[in-house]
Amino acid sequence: MEASDHLSTTFAALADPTRRAILARLVEGETSVSDLAEPFAISLPAISRHLKVLEHAGLVTRSREAQWRPCRLRAGPMKEVSDWLLRYRRFWEEGFDQMADYIAELKAKETDRDPDN
């Protein structure tokens, strides 16, 4: 259950466009909170709140050494998300393969029954 709670936290953190934009910015490298806030039309405290959510989800870490406390992206939780997606992709892709076979079967039956169809 703990693992799923963790995944829920990651998905909840990713479910906000500002937070996703912050993560996108951090892909380019570590940066300060004020530099992070710059492109957004929201206040520094608002950005800090978003960062807390991302930190809580383990998607972002903030260095305690440097005084400007740079923010950095952590890829671990993203890996869990992509593993989760891969598992479901297999589940559904195989189901849809079977669905295609079954539809072909139904279609053949209907053609037998009603040549005009």
Next chain:
Amino acid sequence: MTRTIEATQGHELLIERTFDASPDLVFRVWTKPEHLMRWWGPKTFTTVAFEMDFRDGGAYRACIRDPEGEDHWMSGIYREIVPAKRIVMTFRWDDGAWDGLNNLITVRFEAAPGGGTKFSFHQAPFADTATRDSHVGGWTECIDGLAAYLEATA
């Protein structure tokens, strides 16, 4: 008023297929247990139960048996049904063994040239109503960047 969930890419699941059958027929295999039991779930699994109340707000519950003989139950609610066009439904694993998350699934059926069907399947997890609704706008382009980052660090 019906709400549609935008099909997006990134860390939501989007699967698209084209079927050589009419949207009406492709839709139909989602509407009754005897159809669903023939194709639901992975290849090596057997669907052993499918109960459904196929209407807006109706519930479904299904069970698949894995090759080791273990049963896995799942369930959800139909949120929106538009015949031969769209089905929106929730999805969750009941035994919690898999991941314990609630998901929203949207399947679309669209007429394709030549009498076929363009089929799309979209799945995204949600923790609550607020989270689910925040998915409605879709995900931003940043996700592509994250995927690239993930590949670079893998």
